[in-house]
Amino acid sequence: MNYLDKQTLFSSTIKAIDYLQEIECRSVAPSQKALSLLSAFNEPLTSEGKDTLATIEFLHQYGSPSTIASNGGRYFGFVIGGAHTASLAAHWLASAWDQNAGLHATSPINAKIESVTEKWLTEILPVAEGSSVGFVTGVTMANFCALAAARSKILQHLGWDVEANGLYGAPRINVVVGEEVHGSLLKALSMLGLGRDRVIRVPTDENGRMREDALPPLDVRTILCLQAGNVNTGAMDSGLLVAKAKEMGAWVHIDGAFGLWAGASDYKKHLTNGYKLADSWATDGHKWLNVPYDNGLVICRDGNQLRRAMSMNADYLDQTEDRIPYQYTPELSRRARAIDIWATMRTLGKSGIENLVTRTCVFAEFMASKLTAAGFEILNTVETNQVLVSFGNDDETNRVINEIQMSGICWCSGTIWKGRRAMRISISSAKTTEEDIKHSLESILKIARKKIFSGNEILSYSGLF
Numbered sequence: 001m002n003y004l005d006k007q008t009l010f011s012s013t014i015k016a017i018d019y020l021q022e023i024e025c026r027s028v029a030p031s032q033k034a035l036s037l038l039s040a041f042n043e044p045l046t047s048e049g050k051d052t053l054a055t056i057e058f059l060h061q062y063g064s065p066s067t068i069a070s071n072g073g074r075y076f077g078f079v080i081g082g083a084h085t086a087s088l089a090a091h092w093l094a095s096a097w098d099q100n101a102g103l104h105a106t107s108p109i110n111a112k113i114e115s116v117t118e119k120w121l122t123e124i125l126p127v128a129e130g131s132s133v134g135f136v137t138g139v140t141m142a143n144f145c146a147l148a149a150a151r152s153k154i155l156q157h158l159g160w161d162v163e164a165n166g167l168y169g170a171p172r173i174n175v176v177v178g179e180e181v182h183g184s185l186l187k188a189l190s191m192l193g194l195g196r197d198r199v200i201r202v203p204t205d206e207n208g209r210m211r212e213d214a215l216p217p218l219d220v221r222t223i224l225c226l227q228a229g230n231v232n233t234g235a236m237d238s239g240l241l242v243a244k245a246k247e248m249g250a251w252v253h254i255d256g257a258f259g260l261w262a263g264a265s266d267y268k269k270h271l272t273n274g275y276k277l278a279d280s281w282a283t284d285g286h287k288w289l290n291v292p293y294d295n296g297l298v299i300c301r302d303g304n305q306l307r308r309a310m311s312m313n314a315d316y317l318d319q320t321e322d323r324i325p326y327q328y329t330p331e332l333s334r335r336a337r338a339i340d341i342w343a344t345m346r347t348l349g350k351s352g353i354e355n356l357v358t359r360t361c362v363f364a365e366f367m368a369s370k371l372t373a374a375g376f377e378i379l380n381t382v383e384t385n386q387v388l389v390s391f392g393n394d395d396e397t398n399r400v401i402n403e404i405q406m407s408g409i410c411w412c413s414g415t416i417w418k419g420r421r422a423m424r425i426s427i428s429s430a431k432t433t434e435e436d437i438k439h440s441l442e443s444i445l446k447i448a449r450k451k452i453f454s455g456n457e458i459l460s461y462s463g464l465f
């Protein structure tokens, strides 16, 4: 049997390239016709199997039309960045390598790239120099790992070894979060036995930032969780809170799923002043850095603390002087996802990353200003790359969201902000061009006004940069 089926590999690569080429011309959301084709997958598992090439052709024929074009320039839903060509190509090559990234012994190349990428990340992000980085699936897991390190450190300080003895009978830990904490951080707390309902919630301001004047007294048994980038408003908690909390002896963690990347932009980095003093940070590669799923980063000032919380041993696992990747993450076996980040950072360089972050923030400001000029209400202060717009009452906003999603021209999601229905425009992709912004604005305004839009007032934005 020939395991190297070149025809299938070539064919799937060509199909993938065709898909990427066509993405800007197709509907962002799949049509009803495309969705109806999904019933083709309702087939029984055969005992003799099917031809490999035919399987890939089937997947492309019936699967590709039913994808959401989130890898194109007019997808503004959730916080989804698309995949930069460098990261996608490296991802393909690394998939062919099929490395088990857990050990140096199973993948020296992965261990090397993790070390180099760790250094680059700590240079470009607003984190402490010399921090350790673990390469996880996303920020849900990055929050989990960072909070496990915090739990370990605090309990060690109080004379308790949580890794050995668990939480039964352990001293109490207090967790302080903002009112606007992301649900995934609460989920991480629940998985760690710290409880999602035991947290102390600090009131937030009109844009969702933790109020500095409302910070409760903190101490050495407290974890303070700040947020860089509110998922609705894009608001960034103040770095002044970090210094205050550190003075009181607390462990400070920053959930910066996308907002931490503001520190890589000359235009926005002032929003991250003071963040470097924190103890741990969580961020995603698969959001603003435009790296394929799944790709998250846990960053810890004290690498020993992260390794203590994540480590395990078995006689058959060699210990070496080199980096041992499994000691930084919950998994032993996993894919070599640092390679995707490395390739993106190497290709874009510092200025390419700065441009990506700055440019998407400027697009968000532009969208907000044009929607305001057209008479619609922007519900947030646009601090980074998120815009919340209301089209009047909740029913009317719902109508506009639904029609925009069905139009296929662009895709925006909905949310509730301060009790009001809003449409969220999240601009996170390097693929978004000025043309995409113009085209999307035209269609949003046309749908919102329920009439054909002449376009004159929004065509005058050339020379935005």
Ligand SMILES: Cc1ncc(COP(=O)(O)O)c(C=O)c1O
Pocket (backbone or CB within 6 Å): 079, 137, 138, 139, 140, 141, 182, 184, 185, 227, 228, 229, 230, 231, 255, 256, 257, 258, 284, 296
């Ligand atoms: C502030 C914040 N934290 C955590 C998450 C969860 O990240 P992930 O989906 O990578 O687990 C998100 C996702 O949007 C987020 O915005």
